[in-house]
Amino acid sequence: MIPASFDYVRASSLDEALATLREHGEEAKVLAGGQSLLPLLRLRLAYPGTLVDLGRVEELRGVADRGDHVLIGAMTTHYEVVTSPVVREHCPLVALATATVADPAVRHRGTFGGSLAHADPAGDLPAVARALDMEFVARSPEGERVIPAADFFLDYLETALDPGEILTGVRVPKLGPGWGFHYEKFHRTAQAWAIVGVAAAVRRSGGAVEEARVALTNMGPVPVRAIGVEQAVRGADPGANGALRAAAERADEDTDPPSDLHARPDYRRHLARVLTRRALLAAAGAA
Amino acid sequence: MTEQLDAGVAAWQIKESDVLDGREVGRARRRKEDARLVTGRTQWTDNIQLPGMLHVAFLRSPMAHARITRVDTSVARTQPGVVAVFSGADFAAEQGSLPCVWPVSEDIVIPDHPPMAVTEVRYVGEAVACVVATDRYKAADALDAIEVDYEPLDAVTDMTSALDEGGPKVHEAGNKAFTWTFAQGDIEAAFRDAAVRVERTFVQQRLIPSAMEPRAVVAQTDGDAFTLHSSTQIPHILRVMLALTTGIPEHKLRVVAPDVGGGFGSKLQVTAEEVLCLLITRRLGRPVKWTESRSEGNLTVHHGRDQLQRISVAADADGRIRGVKVDLLADMGAYLMLVTPGVPLLGAFMYSGVYKMDAYDFTCTGVFTTKVPTDAYRGAGRPEATFAIERMVDELAAELGMDPIELRRRNWIRHGEFPYTTVCGLTYDSGNYEAATDRALALFGYDRLRAEQADRRAREDPVQLGIGVSTYTEMCGLAPSRVLGSLSYGAGGWEHASVRVLPTGKVEVVTGTSPHGQGHETAWSQIVADALGVPFEDVAVLHGDTSSSYKGMDTYGSRSLVVGGVAVVQACEKVKEKARQVAAHLMEASPDDIEFSRGEFRVRGTGTSRTIQEIALATFAAHDLPDGFEPRLDADATFDPDNFSFPHGTHLCAVEVDTETGATRIRSYVAVDDVGNVVNPLIVEGQVHGGIAQGIAQALFEEAVHDADGNLLTTTMADYLLPSAADLPAYTTDRTETPATTNPLGVKGVGEAGTIASTPAVVNAVVDALRPYGVRDVPMPCTPERVWRALGQARTPQRTDGGLS
Amino acid sequence: MPRISVTVDGIRYDEEVEPRLLLVHLLRDRLGKTGTPIGCDTSNCGACTVLLDGRSAKSCSILAVQADGCDIVTIEGLSTDGTWHPMQRAFHEEHALQCGYCTPGMILAAIDLLHDDPDPSEETIREGLEGNLCRCTGYCTIVRAVRRGAREMSRDQEGAATS
Structure with missing residues (x-):
């Protein structure tokens, strides 16, 4: 199918992009890699008046080691994220999950920031953002602000970004040594969206789990942090039979899983529990 | 790694250099077609650009069932680049009704099917108006400016309740299209006397055929004659049908199927868009093109399957099958299209499968619903029948506590019993079920896998192993015209070929088949090379254009080789006979003394000979020919077979089922098929592989889903899940070769066999894995959620809220 | 514009x-x-x-x-001076196409995946092609073709390096 008409502005700098967004107001939409937006335009599910293309805004692109965190520019492609030595060393969970996004050709064009700002609860990266407590750096003509992941995702396809505000990058805190990671994605075909996904990070001390971070993909309109699991798993011995199972049973607490073509809520709840156990085991290196 | 990949490599080595005693037939020739396909020098219909060409876009009904109360095209007409806007009323007087050529019963209801809806729409996606504009973007834009008012009517989405009295009707005449019955033997006695009776209900879910190339049509006229390019499997049938529908005389209409990107039955159709593009070009006098988008295609290309099968089997205590009873509901969708009602009949004769039995009883009711019509999809009727009987044999084996292979052995037609007339009245000409099964079991490592299964069961491994078998046969190679006539089909099943010998000895073959991926250019070249003794490279195959190939019945139902290939052989025989006359004359010998071998005519017992190329040149010159000899070697032939083709084989599938998540993974897949003699093993293997993939897809992945209002929910490839390379296993394939006795090539059809065989093998494996938990069936597609629910229901039998829809 | x-x-x-x-x-x-x-x-x-x-x-x-x-x-x-790219040859040799509609995309995706792994395993090939659908072949022959293409491409490169 064919997109409806729109105006197009290719920004050469962030300031120009911000100015253009302000000028065009609500009618304007930011174009990052376009891998989610283009299908929506083609199916005429989106009718933006103006697209502001960030594709040539070099300052939004790249991965930087900033000491206690890694800064991933919003326009860094999935492929660049997956192959970045800095990401692989300091935030392997990001690399693991990003490698499961769509397919290779889409990962060449799709961007880290675009994917997160799209805020599709079936997307793989929002749960990782929650699990790792990423921070979202947003710019508007008024200046810069930093939004914690917990406050970023408001609803289905809706974020805390104001109209006229652009996500410039994401800070991924380095968790330090001793952590293991896993992203468990459950989908029906390789390129299908996740029915449920579990992002898990586990730090062990003397065998037992000292600390865990768990977040869920597609278990509600926004990614969910599985707090109950994180509390229950503390002190558990991953090697012991059933030790993680009990904690994982709490995975679907406070979730609101959708009912759609691919699964109904009770099945998603069940999957969340099973997959959380598996993700914890894998992250703990005990799978 | 190497080991892993080798599992997927054919058990026989496919080398082009393996020359078989100088013969081409049987050789793994690389395809002639590939040169243009791997370099992008293709001619898909959408590639065609003509001077002054306009683009058509269709406005489609957003409602499953509604009365059209107003269509206002006035604003759309004023949009930039718009040349014309039409609604159904504009075409009402000339558009006719889309044809259904298979009125299966005397009292069948064949509703009027206007290509563009005029007063009422009956499925989401039905065309209600169209824009003709200078480019495809402008055409799409102007659709938004057309206003249509609908008065909603009740959707009819469920076949069973559609038959209830007093419910909403799809058509005035009611929701029943026909009931067709067939019975042989004493079914009452068979069931009454049987020790075991098993009854099951299976759902053949609706499928979207999903050829990779979306449909496209280009229509043009010079003011007198018309040319229609279409992404179709059936240029010849289309020409006749379009002539009858539009009133354009047949001799003024040329239909061309250029490169066609797959069909699988979905392009065995006379479509609304083909008719309408012709009407539009007739009105405007300018060439027009319409190209479908995928989401438009999911709504409007006919769907496949969609049957509800109630089947029961009666057997003796030792497993001998006594009889089979089938009661079928088949969803026609909103209208009867080209062969919609005939699809279940193509399965009606296959519910006895490879088995002997005393009695058979079949009833099928065609039901209208407010969904896009169903029609042929790879296998058309036979996958449904084969699935049902092969699933039932496994169920019966479970009931009897018998190995499913042993039960099959007890019941199947033994090699020595061919030709065998089945309970359904078909005469299977040849087969060797024992050989194919033994070979498959050996390749599969059946006993080892059963041991692993037992071990996993004993350990209560959360990942269970299931083993599924399918010993299938099918009827294909459509078909004997007389039989088709007896089933009320509107046409014959012959095929035509002509062979032209050019002055330099090169050969042109004109075939009535219409390939769209099957490799006829290559396979026909091999056949001709052997028949006339000319080099493979010296043969060109022309097809798919009614101006060059004026006569044909096209490609579907695994018919091309077994009917069309045989026509090529027969035409070659005639060419050879003519050449023999010329050779005898030139060498001053009697035609009876001329031997022909590998392109050479030789006077028996002498060293005197002439090559076929020399004969060709001499015939062209025509200086010295026998008295009264017409100066040409060209010949044609029309072949009408006496019988169907009955390929068979044994497919074995091992599936791992994660009982925690319900996820399935195919561990290994072995297929040993018997398609008789093989012209090109590479092409045969390709057909088998692709067929297996589509059969697995029905078993595990694909389903067209509608909501209660009749909206299709799986409109895109993001929702209708086609498996990718990452979702499918490697296949181990091998062949046994039991030549067909009903055609001179000894060949059997192969296009649909893999699809027919594989679906029950996979589902049998999934159910086999779960049988210890009490699971007796998992509805298709066996998604993880369905597997999980089946387990949940089996573990807690009192629960009824699983709601497996 | x-x-x-x-x-x-x-x-x-x-x-x-x-x-x-x-x-x-x-x-x-x-x-x-x-x-x-x-x-x-x-x-x-x-x-x-x-x-x-x-x-x-x-x-x-x-x-x-x-x-x-x-x-x-x-x-x-992809062809240079009428000579097919090794991956085009491999698709032809291994019968990795039937209708050919997916073939252009499949060949280019196959060439792309060799950038990151010039000697891919069957699993790598299958995952690397997850974004390219084929309805005809069932994919086995495509996997074979990609392996053959990869071998020939690395042979060509070695040849170029030593010549």
């Missing part, structure tokens, strides 16, 4: 385009590069895959304006 400049299969084109023009329509309808087909509208099927600045991309999900300044290789630009 924005003015763009793209190089397609070695030839530079300067074009004025509507912002909404899809790259694949620029290729097919404006430049006559019909070797690149369209199979869906949700970027699932991969039939329209091209190499954009050397890496695989789905030309149905890119605006022509986004490709301004880019170098694009389509299936039509």
Whole structure:
């Protein structure tokens, strides 16, 4: 199918992009890699008046080691994220999950920031953002602000970004040594969206789990942090039979899983529990 | 790694250099077609650009069932680049009704099917108006400016309740299209006397055929004659049908199927868009093109399957099958299209499968619903029948506590019993079920896998192993015209070929088949090379254009080789006979003394000979020919077979089922098929592989889903899940070769066999894995959620809220 | 209308385009590069895959304006002086195509996946091609072809390095 008409502005700098967004107001939409937006335009599910293309805004692109965190520019492609030595060393969970996004050709064009700002609860990266407590750096003509992941995702396809505000990058805190990671994605075909996904990070001390971070993909309109699991798993011995199972049973607490073509809520709840156990085991290196 | 990949490599080595005693037939020739396909020098219909060409876009009904109360095209007409806007009323007087050529019963209801809806729409996606504009973007834009008012009517989405009295009707005449019955033997006695009776209900879910190339049509006229390019499997049938529908005389209409990107039955159709593009070009006098988008295609290309099968089997205590009873509901969708009602009949004769039995009883009711019509999809009727009987044999084996292979052995037609007339009245000409099964079991490592299964069961491994078998046969190679006539089909099943010998000895073959991926250019070249003794490279195959190939019945139902290939052989025989006359004359010998071998005519017992190329040149010159000899070697032939083709084989599938998540993974897949003699093993293997993939897809992945209002929910490839390379296993394939006795090539059809065989093998494996938990069936597609629910229901039998829809 | 400049299969084109023009329509309808087909509208099927600045991309999900300044290789630009690319030969040899509609995208996706792994395992190949759907082959022969193509490409490179 064919997109409806729109105006197009290719920004050469962030300031120009911000100015253009302000000028065009609500009618304007930011174009990052376009891998989610283009299908929506083609199916005429989106009718933006103006697209502001960030594709040539070099300052939004790249991965930087900033000491206690890694800064991933919003326009860094999935492929660049997956192959970045800095990401692989300091935030392997990001690399693991990003490698499961769509397919290779889409990962060449799709961007880290675009994917997160799209805020599709079936997307793989929002749960990782929650699990790792990423921070979202947003710019508007008024200046810069930093939004914690917990406050970023408001609803289905809706974020805390104001109209006229652009996500410039994401800070991924380095968790330090001793952590293991896993992203468990459950989908029906390789390129299908996740029915449920579990992002898990586990730090062990003397065998037992000292600390865990768990977040869920597609278990509600926004990614969910599985707090109950994180509390229950503390002190558990991953090697012991059933030790993680009990904690994982709490995975679907406070979730609101959708009912759609691919699964109904009770099945998603069940999957969340099973997959959380598996993700914890894998992250703990005990799978 | 190497080991892993080798599992997927054919058990026989496919080398082009393996020359078989100088013969081409049987050789793994690389395809002639590939040169243009791997370099992008293709001619898909959408590639065609003509001077002054306009683009058509269709406005489609957003409602499953509604009365059209107003269509206002006035604003759309004023949009930039718009040349014309039409609604159904504009075409009402000339558009006719889309044809259904298979009125299966005397009292069948064949509703009027206007290509563009005029007063009422009956499925989401039905065309209600169209824009003709200078480019495809402008055409799409102007659709938004057309206003249509609908008065909603009740959707009819469920076949069973559609038959209830007093419910909403799809058509005035009611929701029943026909009931067709067939019975042989004493079914009452068979069931009454049987020790075991098993009854099951299976759902053949609706499928979207999903050829990779979306449909496209280009229509043009010079003011007198018309040319229609279409992404179709059936240029010849289309020409006749379009002539009858539009009133354009047949001799003024040329239909061309250029490169066609797959069909699988979905392009065995006379479509609304083909008719309408012709009407539009007739009105405007300018060439027009319409190209479908995928989401438009999911709504409007006919769907496949969609049957509800109630089947029961009666057997003796030792497993001998006594009889089979089938009661079928088949969803026609909103209208009867080209062969919609005939699809279940193509399965009606296959519910006895490879088995002997005393009695058979079949009833099928065609039901209208407010969904896009169903029609042929790879296998058309036979996958449904084969699935049902092969699933039932496994169920019966479970009931009897018998190995499913042993039960099959007890019941199947033994090699020595061919030709065998089945309970359904078909005469299977040849087969060797024992050989194919033994070979498959050996390749599969059946006993080892059963041991692993037992071990996993004993350990209560959360990942269970299931083993599924399918010993299938099918009827294909459509078909004997007389039989088709007896089933009320509107046409014959012959095929035509002509062979032209050019002055330099090169050969042109004109075939009535219409390939769209099957490799006829290559396979026909091999056949001709052997028949006339000319080099493979010296043969060109022309097809798919009614101006060059004026006569044909096209490609579907695994018919091309077994009917069309045989026509090529027969035409070659005639060419050879003519050449023999010329050779005898030139060498001053009697035609009876001329031997022909590998392109050479030789006077028996002498060293005197002439090559076929020399004969060709001499015939062209025509200086010295026998008295009264017409100066040409060209010949044609029309072949009408006496019988169907009955390929068979044994497919074995091992599936791992994660009982925690319900996820399935195919561990290994072995297929040993018997398609008789093989012209090109590479092409045969390709057909088998692709067929297996589509059969697995029905078993595990694909389903067209509608909501209660009749909206299709799986409109895109993001929702209708086609498996990718990452979702499918490697296949181990091998062949046994039991030549067909009903055609001179000894060949059997192969296009649909893999699809027919594989679906029950996979589902049998999934159910086999779960049988210890009490699971007796998992509805298709066996998604993880369905597997999980089946387990949940089996573990807690009192629960009824699983709601497996 | 924005003015763009793209190089397609070695030839530079300067074009004025509507912002909404899809790259694949620029290729097919404006430049006559019909070797690149369209199979869906949700970027699932991969039939329209091209190499954009050397890496695989789905030309149905890119605006022509986004490709301004880019170098694009389509299936039509793979042969050099009439000699097929090793991957084209491999697809032919292994019978990795039937109707051929997915083939351009499949070949370009296959070439792309060898950038990251010149000697891929069967699993790597299957996952690397997850964004390209084929309805005819069942994929086994495609996997074989990619392995053959990879072998021949590395042999060609070794040959080039030693000569």
